[in-house]
Amino acid sequence: MNTAEVLADAFGRVQEEVHAATDGLSPEELATRPGDEANSVTWLVWHLTRVQDDHVADAAGLDQVWTTQGWSDRFGLPFGEAETGYGHTAKQVAEVRGVSADQLRGYYDAVHEQTLSFVRGLDDAALDRVVDERWTPHVTLGVRLISVISDDLQHAGQAAYVRGLLPRR
Template sequence: MPDIPNLPGMGNPPDTPTQLSVVVGRVLKYALRATDGLTVEQLCDTRGGITNSIGWDVWHVVRTIDNIIHFVFEREQPVWLQHNFHERWNLPRVDQGTGQDPRDAYAMRFPPPAEFDEYTRAVEAAVVPRIAAMSEAYLREVQVIRPWGPVPRIEAILHGLIGHGNGHLGRASYARTLFGLPGLPY
């Protein structure tokens, strides 16, 4: 059996905000691992225009986490806009990829992985402690989130950030193996 390192953040207190913050933090650590060791060409490769690139999947995961925690929950400016990543990289200002035309997604070009990771690290620094500080009552509050409709915030985090995010990162993990690189340690 291969030696699989311990998942980051295992064995934390069982309260809901701590668990959610640790697991969202783990998703962001996996996003960083997904880009590790890639060239720009590998980060942006769409297999001849038939699938999203690793860059797109990681960008979409991190943008979704950033957008839901900052803008959707609190109507605050996401890290994406605070740091002008959209301008620096000539990428969409508001869109995060949900419902994006595949041709537009395949055409997106991302900066070198080390630069790209700046955004993931900035979101991790902003979001993980914020989720840890959320109260149980705050997490139970229902709000309308497009395209899902009215959902409790805890469900938005569990589904939109963790479940959905890991689905995209699974695709990135598979794409890494096609490049002969190790996949993610799920």
């Protein structure tokens, strides 16, 4: 496997988990929170997708799918278009609702396609390019992509856990 294939495989695993966590759930089930301070499947999948969209688009020099393909309008959330969910309060998490499984998967799949188009063209040398100088040490493309994959898989796992709690409620 080469660099591009490894990254494509990792992001493919995120896509599989997103689909598994959302498949067959109603908007009400997706928005269910196991506690007042907990995240819903909707919020978790929306957030992981927004972060992937934001971070990969920035690193690739592309526009975000959220705005260019109209997903922001379709979701109709009460936040600015740049919002990714980072640092959301419990009240803000509760506002991410009324979204269908098809919408969540559609947005994720569109981001996934843009991500794959980008990573399929990468080689080892590309991973050393600095993409964020706000940190010490500076963040390279390789570190950024692994960070996104790690964050995505954590949130997808959390969404699967919340989904597993639904029949018990």
